[in-house]
Every structure is written in C-alpha cells, then in structure tokens.
Amino acid sequence: MFFKKSLLEFSKKAISRILTIAIILIIIISAIVTVWYFQGSLFNPPTPTPTISPTPTASPTPTSSPPPSEWKPDGIIEKNEYTHTALFASGSLEIHWKNDNDFLYMALNGQTKGWLSIGFEPSFSMKDADMIFGWVTDNEEIVLDLFSTGAFGPHPPDTELGGSDNILEYGGIEDETNTVIEFNRRLITQDIYDKELQQGQTVDIIWAMGSNDNLDFAHNIAKGTGQIILD
Numbered sequence: 001m002f003f004k005k006s007l008l009e010f011s012k013k014a015i016s017r018i019l020t021i022a023i024i025l026i027i028i029i030s031a032i033v034t035v036w037y038f039q040g041s042l043f044n045p046p047t048p049t050p051t052i053s054p055t056p057t058a059s060p061t062p063t064s065s066p067p068p069s070e071w072k073p074d075g076i077i078e079k080n081e082y083t084h085t086a087l088f089a090s091g092s093l094e095i096h097w098k099n100d101n102d103f104l105y106m107a108l109n110g111q112t113k114g115w116l117s118i119g120f121e122p123s124f125s126m127k128d129a130d131m132i133f134g135w136v137t138d139n140e141e142i143v144l145d146l147f148s149t150g151a152f153g154p155h156p157p158d159t160e161l162g163g164s165d166n167i168l169e170y171g172g173i174e175d176e177t178n179t180v181i182e183f184n185r186r187l188i189t190q191d192i193y194d195k196e197l198q199q200g201q202t203v204d205i206i207w208a209m210g211s212n213d214n215l216d217f218a219h220n221i222a223k224g225t226g227q228i229i230l231d
C-alpha cells in the first residue's frame with residue numbers, strides 16, 4: 001500500500017516536472033524565434049523596394065496644326081491667328097481668313113498707305129459685290145460695309161441702301177509701307193446687302209487697293225478677282 005502510494009506520488013512529480021520542462025522549452029523556443037524574426041527585420045537594412053522608372057515616352061508629336069491664337073482685330077496678324085492665307089497682286093496683298101459655324105474672321109494686309117478692299121460674290125465686274133472697304137490714318141481706323149449696285153459702282157454703305165452695318169469688330173494698323181485691316185462678321189447676316197456665306201463654300205471675290213484714304217478714289221494700285229474657300 002505504501003509502495004503504491006509512493007509510486008503514484010513519484011509519477012505525479014515526474015509528470016509535473018516534464019510539463020514544467022516542456023513549458024520552459026516552449027518559452028525558450030518562442031524567445032529564440034522572436035529574436036531571430038526581429039533581428040531579421042530590425043538589424044538588416046530593409047531591401048529597397050525597386051522603383052519602376054517610368055518608360056520614357058516620346059514627346060507628343062503634333063498631329064495637327066498648333067492651337068489657333070486668339071483672334072484680335074488689332075491690326076497685328078499673329079501666327080496661327082488665321083487658318084488660311086492667299087496672296088494677290090504679286091504678293092503685295094495678303095488675305096488671311098478663318099471661319100467657324102457662325103462667323104468669318106478676316107485680315108487684309110496690302111502694300112499701300114491708302115485703302116484696301118474685298119468684295120464677295122459679284123455678279124459681273126463690281127456689280128452686286130458685298131464689299132468691305134477700309135483704311136487707317138494716324139487717328140482712326142475705318143472699316144465699312146458696302147454694296148456695289150453697278151458694274152463700276154457706286155458702292156455706298158449698306159446703311160445708305162436701307163441695310164445695316166454688319167461688321168461686328170474691326171481694327172487696323174498702317175506703317176511706312178503697308179496697311180492692315182482686320183474684321184469679323186456673321187456668315188449669314190440677314191441683311192440683303194450682304195452675301196450669305198456658307199461653311200465649305202468657295203467664294204468668288206474681287207479685291208482692290210488704292211493709294212488714298214478715300215471711298216471715291218479708284219483702285220490705282222491694283223485690283224483683281226480670285227476665290228477663297230471657307231472651312
């Protein structure tokens with residue numbers, strides 16, 4: 001009996017020691033694993049994350065013409081202010097223009113210190129031409145909306161014929177050799193003394209230059225005919 005009791009107590013003590021040793025071992029192993037883990041991340045410098053350098057992209061190739069400059073009727077024809085240019089009178093008259101759905105923007109730049117003019121859609125010679133006529137003096141810029149009632153004139157202002165002045169904005173500059181006038185108008189003004197202009201239209205024009213600042217002084221520098229094509 002005594003022997004059985006002693007054996008039981010010995011077994012209990014042995015199990016408790018084994019458990020204690022097992023717990024101590026678990027703690028030690030956990031400590032080693034923890035230290036190993038933190039040493040790996042704390043004391044070794046972190047591996048730099050590879051940065052992906054951007055793939056060089058080619059600078060964008062312009063696929064179309066540069067954006068247009070803002071239109072200003074100041075007598076200065078900026079690069080890209082107009083989308084079209086045509087030369088007349090052996091290059092001594094430049095006509096620049098652009099249009100959108102509603103408006104025509106135009107510049108005339110001619111070798112004269114007198115007047116410049118363009119006429120749209122004459123029926124014969126100057127007859128029925130819807131004319132825009134301008135000049136610049138030291139003090140003023142004049143741009144007039146005219147209509148030629150006869151083959152050789154007269155071409156009074158639309159307002160004198162009962163129509164209206166449909167030049168919306170205008171301006172100009174004159175230097176030692178040239179005069180520039182710039183103006184805009186609606187493609188369709190509703191005035192019977194203005195030709196209706198359409199997008200995409202090929203417009204017959206007459207043009208002329210005179211050496212005086214005078215509506216009644218004929219084209220002693222150059223005159224002629226041509227065409228412009230609207231966008």
Ligand code: HEM
Nearest residue numbers: 117118119125126131152206207208215216217218223224
């Ligand atoms: C300023 C007053 C003007 C007068 C007194 C005038 C007078 C004349 C006369 C008499 C003719 C026929 C003789 C010639 O060929 O020289 C003519 C033709 C002509 N004029 Fe004018 N004109 C004037 C303004 C203009 C204007 C503003 C333009 C353009 C917008 C213009 C464009 C033309 C053209 C293109 C011809 C020739 C037509 C053809 O040969 O079929 N004229 N002009």
